[in-house]
Amino acid sequence: MTIATPRPQLLANLIEGLAQGSIRVIDLTTPLTPETPALRLPAPLSNVIDLSLEEVAAYDPRGPMWAHNNIHVGEHFGTHVDAPIHWISGREGRDISELPPEKLVGPAVVIDASAEAAANPDFLLEVRHIKEWEAQYGKLPKGAWLLYRTGWDAFGDDEALFLNADETGPHTPGVSAECARWLAEETDISGFGVETVGIDAGAGFGLVPPFPMHHYLLGNDKYGVTSLKNLHQLPATGAFIVVTPLPIVGGTASPARVLAFVEEPPA
Ligand code: MN
Numbered sequence: 088m089t090i091a092t093p094r095p096q097l098l099a100n101l102i103e104g105l106a107q108g109s110i111r112v113i114d115l116t117t118p119l120t121p122e123t124p125a126l127r128l129p130a131p132l133s134n135v136i137d138l139s140l141e142e143v144a145a146y147d148p149r150g151p152m153w154a155h156n157n158i159h160v161g162e163h164f165g166t167h168v169d170a171p172i173h174w175i176s177g178r179e180g181r182d183i184s185e186l187p188p189e190k191l192v193g194p195a196v197v198i199d200a201s202a203e204a205a206a207n208p209d210f211l212l213e214v215r216h217i218k219e220w221e222a223q224y225g226k227l228p229k230g231a232w233l234l235y236r237t238g239w240d241a242f243g244d245d246e247a248l249f250l251n252a253d254e255t256g257p258h259t260p261g262v263s264a265e266c267a268r269w270l271a272e273e274t275d276i277s278g279f280g281v282e283t284v285g286i287d288a289g290a291g292f293g294l295v296p297p298f299p300m301h302h303y304l305l306g307n308d309k310y311g312v313t314s315l316k317n318l319h320q321l322p323a324t325g326a327f328i329v330v331t332p333l334p335i336v337g338g339t340a341s342p343a344r345v346l347a348f349v350e351e352p353p354a
Contacts, residue, residue: 140157209290212235214266262288325349325350
């Protein structure tokens with residue numbers, strides 16, 4: 088007796104598209120260096136550490152045929168994924184090791200507010216902006232990662248520009264409290280991605296509730312990813328995303344590599 092083996096045609100198409108170059112892989116990740124811009128909370132609040140590499144061996148008597156390092160880094164550094172337990176509203180929720188794998192892949196859609204953010208660094212995305220996007224591109228897909236393009240990745244090599252802080256605090260674009268609540272409670276997205284240092288506006292402390300994206304998104308078992316690059320290379324709809332935080336048991340976040348698959352239009 089034989090059992091017919093189903094042919095994995097969908098994956099075969101993907102593999103063929105990658106081989107032919109009709110599907111491209113775009114890296115959305117900020118490289119990790121000691122100079123990668125990071126959140127700077129004011130005293131008396133505590134900050135996680137920046138990245139440093141500690142050399143353990145380098146083809147020398149400590150390891151004659153190999154090199155290896157210890158990595159020292161905070162959970163929330165560079166391109167990283169926030170888990171529900173990062174925020175007090177999600178404290179009974181999942182840690183970073185518990186995010187379901189099927190929610191870490193899915194459709195990626197891009198909303199572009201780079202013009203608005205260039206004109207006003209405190210720009211806040213509102214529900215009406217997403218409704219306008221939906222009128223053009225259709226409803227936010229189930230399981231999507233909504234990626235918020237603001238042009239902020241252009242400042243990724245300069246922490247002062249990236250954080251854009253003055254005596255009143257940081258000024259970087261974000262999401263209004265009502266839009267944060269709506270995204271978390273009334274859409275089927277899996278996650279939300281930004282080019283800035285965090286998923287909330289720089290001035291998010293002054294919103295009600297403070298840091299509303301953290302409050303609502305993480306409190307509703309949805310996830311955030313920060314410091315993305317290259318969103319300008321993605322179409323508004325049709326890309327596929329892979330978000331890969333390390334499964335740190337008990338972790339509130341993890342640096343992650345984030346990749347997008349984009350299909351080139353037929354020539
Ligand atoms: Mn974080």
